[in-house]
Amino acid sequence: MxxxxxxxxxxxxxxxxxxxxxxxxxxxxxxxxxxxxxxxxxxxxxxxxxxxxxxxxxxxxxxxxxxxxxxxxxxxFAPVVEALTHQLQRGSCFANATESEIELAELLCGRIPQVHRVRFVNTGTEAVLFAIKAARAFTGRSKIAKLEGAYHGAYDWGEVSMAATPDNWGDATAPNSTAFYRGMPASVLDEVVVLRFNDVEGVRRLLSLHAHELAAVVLDPMPSRGGLIAPKPEFIAAVQETARKNGILVIADEILNLRQSFQGASARYGLVPDLVTMGKIIGGGLPIGAIGGREDVMTVFDASAGRPLLPQGGTFSANPLSMTAGLTFMRHLxxxxxxxxxxxxxxxxxxxxxxxxxxxxxxxxxxxxxxxxxxxxxxxxxxxxxxxxxxxxxxxxxxxxxxxxxxxxxxxxxxxxxxxxxxxxxxxxxxxxxxxxxxxxxxxxxxxxxxxx
Missing domain, CATH: 3.90.1150.10 (Aspartate Aminotransferase, domain 1)
Structure with missing residues (x-):
């Protein structure tokens, strides 16, 4: 002891x-x-x-x-306990919109660079899922690229090579796409390009090689499961420049790392994403997820003129309890x-x-x-x-x-x-x-x- x-x-x-x-x-x-x-x-x-x-x-x-x-x-956290007690007396969830969702969205749009519009979901997994779908809907392409060993929730494409081992991860210059669970469809593996974190030349080469098929590269600026390792500035630049050159969207998964600064991890490391996935701290201890990003990309969710390019709902999405807890939490951060x-x-x-x-x-x-x-x-x-x-x-x-x-x-x-x-x-x-x-x-x-x- x-x-x-x-x-x-x-x-x-x-x-x-x-x-x-x-x-x-x-x-x-x-x-x-x-x-x-x-x-x-x-x-x-x-x-x-x-x-x-x-x-x-x-x-x-x-x-x-x-x-x-x-x-x-x-x-x-006392302010959240007080705010939730008040909200519970007014109701826990509705099929209608509430002002609480506007307030939390306003905070995020005003605080996180590149977050011009927001959609709320219930989990980080859903946030990544819909961000990838949004990239596909916006670009018309189906493949994604992601980092070996990085965790992006329980979505098939995000799980590829999440648990790669020395026995199956393949060549250092061209990592294999490996299954996370028994029965994962081979077609999913074929639709994911696996990158190594901080591999500057590798990311330039692989993104360029698959550019015509790639909708997005999903990047946690400091992957927790991947080691919580600082990104090299030249790696961030390589991702950014190669993606922009080839019309590939950059999705910053900040569900865990948004806590790294007032404006999040991307701002800390010089990444300028097209879409940002958020969760964890923005829910104040209640279930939440969010997709934010450029206004033109986020229009794929726009249902004002009929069926959107990407329909997204959810019975408990933007529920007032999560919105209230999240708003209180973030105001105190x-x-x-x-x-x-x-x-x-x-x-x-x-x-x-x-x-x-x-x-x-x-x-x-x-x-x-x-x-x-x-x-x-x-x-x-x-x-x-x-x-x-x-x-x-x-x-x-x-x-x-x-x-x-x-x-x-x-x-x-x-x-x-x-x-x-x-x-x-x-x-x-x-x-x-x-x-x-x-x-x-x-x-x-x-x-x-x-x-x-």
């Missing part, structure tokens, strides 16, 4: 174990989402408050998952809040980096703003292939997650960890202390990691 520990012995208590036994009787594997982590049982949460979670056994955890980076203001997050993120990343250097440990840390990710390799990676762990590395990361949980911190396994506005400098320093404690606790495992360069 390290200073600040508030749990003991195991990351999962008895009540969580009992709940999992019940869940296995009603869910195929005992959980309702493949993203639920288990060690070997999942942790069951009773409530959240601020930057902390409390499990059913009454133990407190500093939450670095924040529901996959969604809760940038933490749990039970001002420049001061983002500066606070940036400071804490720097403390964590710099502290982890110093702990690694002081012990000459074969690990590194990536990320930006309020996000960070730890990798079991000595040198900073450039793309998904370089973050793919060795067996010893994968084991080490599981042990790291367990060590954090045993010391009162929920650290996502193999994903982006996120800072929330209720966190303090003391919280950030605790994260660094726990990480350093882990390095000191398992020198034998550290020496087993294959050093990858």
């Amino acid at each position: 390290v200073a600040g520990s508030n749990t003991a012995g195991s990351s999962v208590g008895q009540k969580s174990k009992d709940s999992f036994a019940r869940a296995r009787l009603v869910f195929p594997d005992g959980t309702s989402r493949v993203t639920i982590e288990r060690d070997p049982e999942p942790l069951y949460i009773d409530r959240g408050l601020g930057s902390y979670l409390f499990d059913v056994d009454g133990r407190r955890f500093l939450d670095l998952n924040c529901n996959f980076t969604t809760l940038i203001h933490g749990h039970a 001002d420049h001061a809040a983002l500066a606070h997050l940036e400071i804490l993120g720097n403390i964590v990343r710099d502290g982890i980096g110093r702990a690694i250097s002081a012990r000459d440990a074969p690990l590194c840390v990536t990320g930006a703003a309020s996000l960070f990710r730890i990798h079991p390799r000595a040198q900073t990676p450039n793309d998904y292939r370089e973050i793919y762990p060795t067996p010893a590395g994968a084991t080490l990361m599981k042990q790291l997650t367990r060590f954090f949980a045993e010391n009162g911190i929920i650290l996502p396994h193999g994903a982006a960890a996120s800072i929330s506005t209720p966190m303090t400098r003391a919280d950030a320093e605790l994260i660094v202390d726990v990480f350093a404690g882990f390095l000191d606790s398992d020198q034998d495992m550290l020496h087993k990691i294959e050093v990858r360069t």
Whole structure:
């Protein structure tokens, strides 16, 4: 145990174990989402408050998952609770339009460059789905290009090569399109061109080669599942220039990374997209997704003169609860809040980096703003292939997650960890202390990691 520990012995208590036994009787594997982590049982949460979670056994955890980076203001954010209470008394959903959807759309259009018009949906998956469809409707082309290892939700074309492995990802200069699940249609694989992140020459060559068929290139400016690696300026420029030259739309998937600055991740890294997909933080903790973009591209949704080029509906799209929570959340995500997050993120990343250097440990840390990710390799990676762990590395990361949980911190396994506005400098320093404690606790495992360069 390290200073600040508030749990003991195991990351999962008895009540969580009992709940999992019940869940296995009603869910195929005992959980309702493949993203639920288990060690070997999942942790069951009773409530959240601020930057902390409390499990059913009454133990407190500093939450670095924040529901996959969604809760940038933490749990039970008082302004959202108040706004939702008021809205619930007025109704939860209607078949008609509401003024709340206009207000959130006005905020996004006024804040995010290149977002001139908006359509709301219910999830990030839907946002990417409709952005790709919009690109197809606008260009008349069917293929897309995407990054190897990047996550874009549960849409067949977005899932291609999301889980590529050394056994199937193919040549470095021309990555294979690989299936994400058994039975994925071969036709889907044929309609996706796979790019490597930060491969400047590769992206120019592959986009140009398939230009006459490509509707869009889908690009997360800093893919979380792809390593949370900073994009090279020349890579962003190559994507932008090649796409513009060939009439290919650029879709920036900012569902996770919109939190990187007041105007989002594209603005931070110099990308000027045609379409932007948004979600997570813009819903204030409720389900949401949004497609925004250039006015001319967004006209594919226009039904004012009859059937649009791309019909899009949804029973719960733009429901007033999500609109109200999102508007409240985003209004409080001002420049001061983002500066606070940036400071804490720097403390964590710099502290982890110093702990690694002081012990000459074969690990590194990536990320930006309020996000960070730890990798079991000595040198900073450039793309998904370089973050793919060795067996010893994968084991080490599981042990790291367990060590954090045993010391009162929920650290996502193999994903982006996120800072929330209720966190303090003391919280950030605790994260660094726990990480350093882990390095000191398992020198034998550290020496087993294959050093990858």
